[in-house]
Amino acid sequence: MITRQDVEHVARLARLELGDAEIERMREQLNAILGYIDKLRELDVTNVEPTSHAVPLVNVMREDEVVPCLSQDQMLANAPDRVGELFRVPRIIED
Amino acid sequence: MSTLTKTGWDVVIGLEVHAQLLTRSKMFCGCPTAFGARPNSQTCPVCQGMPGVLPVVNRRAIEFGIKTALAFTCRINPACRFARKHYYYPDMPKNFQISQYEEPLAEDGALEIDVDGASRAIGIQRLHLEEDVGKLLHEGTLETAQASLVDYNRSGVPLMETVSRPDLRSPEEAAAYLRAFRAVLVYLGVCDGNMEEGSLRCDANVSLRPRGATELGTKVEIKNMNSFRNVKLALEFEVKRQRQALAAGERIVQETRLWDADRGYTRAMRSKEYAHDYRYFPEPDLVPLEIERAWVDAIRAALPxxxxxxxxxxxxxxxxxxxxxxxxxxxxxxxxxxxxxxxxxxxxxxxxxxxxxxxxxxxxxxxxxxxxxxxxxxxxxxxxxxxxxxxxxxxxxxxxxxxxxxxxxxxxxxxxxxxGLTQVADEGALAAVIDQVLAQNPKAVEDYKGGKTAAKGALVGQVMKATRGKANPAIVNRLLEEKLSKI
Known part of the structure; x- marks a missing residue:
């Protein structure tokens, strides 16, 4: 069972600010999702290889070749704040 | 406690080394890896972690990883996967780092080190590949900065992390391990080994335990040691700090401490500076790797x-x-x-x-x-x-x-x-100089004849001086002996 505290913890890790009603809604939805996983557990998967990917592909690699980057201006264009050639981000350490 | 202070403590150190690989392009995109470029001039949507991009593994980075793993006699895992390691920090805009977790590239190797003339094998637990993160410049210090500046050129540079077993028993051994480690990487040509520029970085886990005990004590992680000298100094400081704390009956707190090279001490990082809830899961955008035997054999055959x-x-x-x-x-x-x-x-x-x-x-x-x-x-x-x-x-x-x-x-x-530094080997010229020296130093000659053989040295010195050091010493010695025996 997902508790209110679990939701608050996950929200904090994801940097999400949730109101009381949202926490309750998330709690219900997460429990519903986990409940469905319990349903899946009823399947017999003894002969099924565990997999992390849905596509039957392995070893997709590229050669070590440099391709043109985007320009500095393009890459900085979306920055909410910048100082010259650098991104500027708010204070990292919270009190 | 009194028996402990009498018998002392064993030091237990394990090192985690991060090495930037000498590939031309980044780990998951084609941006160049060259050091020293203008900030944010070597990035693209992939290495800046924009939504919807598709990373693709750099084959040479895997090859370099295999090469290094073989040099450390590790077992190459036939199947390996990348994983997302989640944490929020502006050095990585997508809020996770692509790393490896449950199925690393290689495990279980060793590196032989030499300390005090004896050699010892230090276990290597695992070797995996990941992407480097951007570089932060704080306006002031990390604690006081109201803002920080970020350069993402380094973001996505291939990084190889190698974790040793806690087999090191002193700061000297840790330094010897790091030296030997660096030498292997440089010989292999997979890393330039430059600690000052950050292409080789080292973190340490340090703990103390009562001498002879087998259980490990509480470990402290030390970060920010950017030279061989600092690794040794930081570890020496930390061992002393823990020894004093334990001797005073205090408990060691498991924490991450930063080495401050200017002030010469380690300080605890504020808890907000790191998080341990990484929520790893397999990277959905990268399919698994199945490392083929033939590839490994070919790399092994070409090891320098x-x-x-x-x-x-x-x-x-x-x-x-x-x-x-x-x-x-x-x-x-x-x-x-x-x-x-x-x-x-x-x-x-x-x-x-x-x-x-x-x-x-x-x-x-x-x-x-x-x-x-x-x-x-x-x-x-x-x-x-x-x-x-x-x-x-x-x-x-x-x-x-x-x-x-x-x-x-x-x-x-x-x-x-x-x-005009050519040595004077002309016997006639040297004989003339020697005659002159003998004439000017009757006392030394007398001493020599009187049995003080050391006096000959003084005479040789005079000849060398007269020739401004250019006389052939063997010839001077022979001629001088001949002449002295005739006096």
Whole structure:
């Protein structure tokens, strides 16, 4: 069972600010999702290889070749704040 | 407690080393990896972590990982996967780092180190690949900064993390491990080993336990040690700090501490500076790797000679003392310098002596670039040694000539000719000087005849002085003896 505290913890890790009603809604939805996983557990998967990917592909690699980057201006264009050639981000350490 | 203070504590250290791989392009995109470019000029949507991009693995990074794993005799896992490691920090805009977790590239190896003349194998637990993160510049210090500036050029550069087992027993052993580790990487050509520029970075886990105990004590992680010297100093400080705390009956807190090189101490990081809830899961955008046996075999077959093998060969092939061989093989560049010089002047021990006493006085032997660009290239050192051998200059003058070669980059013959340093081997000329010295030093002559053989040394000194050090000492000695015996 997902508790209110679990939701608050996950929200904090994801940097999400949730109101009381949202926490309750998330709690219900997460429990519903986990409940469905319990349903899946009823399947017999003894002969099924565990997999992390849905596509039957392995070893997709590229050669070590440099391709043109985007320009500095393009890459900085979306920055909410910048100082010259650098991104500027708010204070990292919270009190 | 009293028995503990009497018997003392065992130090337990494990190192985590991050090495930037010398690929041309980044781990998951084609941006260049060159150091020192304008900030944010080597990025793209992939390495800046924009939504919807598709990372693709750099084959050479995997090859370099396999190469290193083989050098450390690790087991290469036939199947490996990438995973997302989640944390929020502005050095990584997508809020997770692509790393490896449950199925790393390689596991279970060892690196042999030498401390106090004995060699010991230090276990390597795992070796995996990941992407480097951006570089932060704080406006002021991390604690006081109201904002920080970010350069993402480094973001996505291939990084190889190698975790040792907690087998190291002293700060000296940790430094020896790091040196040996670096030498292997540099020999393999997978990393430039430059700690100052951050291409090789090291974190340490340190704990103490009562001497002889088998259970590990509470460990503290030390970060921010950016040179061999700082690794040793930081670990020495931390061992002392923990020893004093334990002796005072305090408990060690498991935490991450930062080494402050300017002030010479470690301080606890604020808890907000790190988080341990990484929520790893398989990276959905990268399919698994199945490392083929044939690929591994081909890489193994092409492995170059490693530092240890080269050192043993130097002892065998050139008859060098193990100490010399160790010094000369500390970097690939220095070993190559030595072998190039020996090819041109076939007296291995003499070449070794000159490199150890003269060249390494001028240049750091573990700095590949400095050795490669030595102002006295191997051929010029050999040329200088030939001038001593054929009697053109004395060994003493040769040391001065070497200094001048370092300063000007010229070869020995040019300097000797211009400055008239050729050794006087003309017996007639030397006999005249000796006659003059004997006439001017009747007291020394008398002493010598009276049995004070040391007086001869003073007379040789006078002859050398009169010839400004250029007289051939062997000839001076012989002529002087002949003349003294006739008086």
């Amino acid at each position: 000679e490693l530092p240890r093998q080269r050192r043993e060969r130097f002892v065998r092939q050139y008859g060098l003392p193990p100490y010399d061989a160790g010094v000369l093989t500390q970097s690939r560049a220095l070993a190559e310098y030595y072998e190039a010089a020996v090819r041109e002047f076939r007296q291995p021990k003499i070449v070794s002596n000159w490199i150890m006493s003269e060249l390494l006085r001028e240049l750091p032997g573990d700095d590949e670039r400095a050795i490669e660009r030595a102002p006295v290239p191997p051929a010029n050192l050999a040329g200088l040694l030939r001038l001593i051998e054929d009697g053109t200059i004395s060994g003493k003058i040769a040391k001065d000539v070497f200094q001048k070669m370092v300063g000007s980059g010229e070869d020995a013959r040019t300097i000797v000719a211009r400055e």
